Amino acid sequence: MRPDRVPAGRGTPLRPPRERAPWPLLAAAGLALLWLTVPLLGLVARAPWARLGEVLGSTPARQALALSAGTAGLATVVVVLLGVPLAWLLARPRSRAAGWLRALVTVPLILPPVVGGVALLSVWGRSGLLGGPLHDLTGWALPFTPWAVVVAQVFVGLPFLVLSVEGSLRALDRRHEEVSATLGATGWQTFTRVTLPLLAPGVLAGAVLAWARALGEFGATITFAGNFPGTTRTVPLQVYLSLEDDPGAALVLSVLLMGVPLVVLLLLRGRWTARW
Amino acid sequence: MRELTAVLAALLLLTVSAGCSPGPQPLVVHAAASLTDVLPRIGSRFSAEHGGVELVYDFGGSSSLAERIRQGSPGDVFVSASEPVMESLAGTGLVEQPVVVAGNVLQIATPPRNPAAVDTLDDFTRAELRLVACDPSVPCGAAAEQLFTTAGVEPRLDSLEGDVRAVLTKVAADEADAGLVYRTDVLAAAGRVEGVDVPGAEAASTRYPAAVVTTGERTEEARELVAYLLTPPAQQLLAGAGFRAP
Structure with missing residues (x-):
């Protein structure tokens, strides 16, 4: 009998199955795991570890690392400040436009990053929709500056935080907010004193995902921001360039790019399981 | 469930039909x-x-x-x-x-009608302009570097791209006032950019x-x-x- 045909009987809780997981599921899951992890292991295996210090100490790598750390950090702050309110809007009960808005928010996730870069250029470029008037007024334009890197990173990172926080909001027990309101709190007070503290784990998880995505941003940056050491050449761009003349250095930086977010994710997971 | 199976089957069929190309290698x-x-x-x-x-x-x-x-x-x-x-x-x-x-030789590429009046390599030192070239680690950048060195010009570049098409894109999009690309790229992008010959470019040819x-x-x-x-x-x-x- 199909599970959805089971009558919704009350008082007879389903017993958790005791038998072993079916082998086709295990086989497919194992294959999926290998598919994801073997390339990462290959990267680790091929990286010239003896050159670690030399590569990381070199000027191009140091410049790229400093730029990536600064821009991705700033982008994450912007993502949290703007993303949490947007998630709150999407998760509001009986919000009619939410479905459409959610689809729009997902677009940067599925858009090829290069297309994202072209889109940003058409808006913020020197002759873009907003960048054009800005350039005419001030003589200043966004491309070729670190700000352009941040704009690209926020563009690709924001959806991760919004979807993560929205999920947490939906899982939240709304009665806390209702109680807060009946006790006379304003909407803002309820949001900052009740909703936000309950939401903290979700915000943290979303922020880490957005930060990791910002660190790895490549396509939109190279199309929109430019590629100059210390100004717009982030670690992924340095990796791409190093592939041309120093593949060893590219591998070392790639391992770093993979390892740092992984370590952060693992550390945070440990914290959550301990505290929540 | 039935819908899911149908979608997966359709995707598979699409893949197989796209991959079938009989004939010699x-x-x-x-x-x-x-x-x-x-x-x-x-x-x-x-x-x-x-x-x-x-x-x-x-x-x-x-x-x-x-x-x-x-x-x-x-x-x-x-x-x-x-x-x-x-x-x-x-x-x-x-x-x-x-x-x-x-x-192939390098040429200065500018947006149509060359609004910033970039006519020589010396213009690549003008601070108010946005200028791009290839990174010295790729062939077009090595040629550009050689060209600048020979001319005794220290350029103020805003971006060092990983390939010549990226330079061309920035100029064609009017984000850069000028860039160094190959003459063939200027011809291929006919109308979207203009080319300015650089004296001595032959010496740094690819x-x-x-x-x-x-x-x-x-x-x-x-x-x-x-x-x-x-x-x-x-x-x-x-x-x-x-x-x-x-």
Whole structure:
């Protein structure tokens, strides 16, 4: 009998199955795991570890690392400040436009990053929709500056935080907010004193995902921001360039790019399981 | 569940039908990105004169292409925009003796009508302009660096791109006032950018060596194609695209 045909009987809780997981599921899951992890292991295996210090100490790598750390950090702050309110809007009960808005928010996730870069250029470029008037007024334009890197990173990172926080909001027990309101709190007070503290784990998880995505941003940056050491050449761009003349250095930086977010994710997971 | 199965089956069918291309194996040509427009035209003439042999192309940065050949990517002919890259492959026996089939020189590319009036290399020191070139670690950047050094100009560049097409894109999008690209790129982007000749550019020209990949399966036809690149009809097409004779 199909599970959805089971009558919704009350008082007879389903017993958790005791038998072993079916082998086709295990086989497919194992294959999926290998598919994801073997390339990462290959990267680790091929990286010239003896050159670690030399590569990381070199000027191009140091410049790229400093730029990536600064821009991705700033982008994450912007993502949290703007993303949490947007998630709150999407998760509001009986919000009619939410479905459409959610689809729009997902677009940067599925858009090829290069297309994202072209889109940003058409808006913020020197002759873009907003960048054009800005350039005419001030003589200043966004491309070729670190700000352009941040704009690209926020563009690709924001959806991760919004979807993560929205999920947490939906899982939240709304009665806390209702109680807060009946006790006379304003909407803002309820949001900052009740909703936000309950939401903290979700915000943290979303922020880490957005930060990791910002660190790895490549396509939109190279199309929109430019590629100059210390100004717009982030670690992924340095990796791409190093592939041309120093593949060893590219591998070392790639391992770093993979390892740092992984370590952060693992550390945070440990914290959550301990505290929540 | 039934819908999911149907969707998966449809996707699979789509994949299978796209992958089915019966017939003999084509001749695979790895070539530098700057040859994207002209090489297929030479190839179709070659094909017409050689019993309709099918050619497929893999265009990209010379170093990436060389790396692909090293990793065992199937290929019969390699045309590089960099002599050092070709020599490194020849050193490992992966290609036969290379021959230079064309040359290319740098030109200043500007948006149409050259609004910032960039006329010489000296203009690349103007602080108010947005200027781009290739990074010195790729062939077009090495040539640009040599050009600047010879002219005694210390450029103030805003971006050092990883390939010449990225430079061209920035100029064509009017995000940069000028960039250094190959003459062939300016011709290929007809109307979207304007070209300004640089005196002495010939001294810092890029040469294109071609060679037969030894791991290929159609070595005979590959040799014929490399030889064909030096014949008058091929050279005429190359010249028309802005390349220099070898």
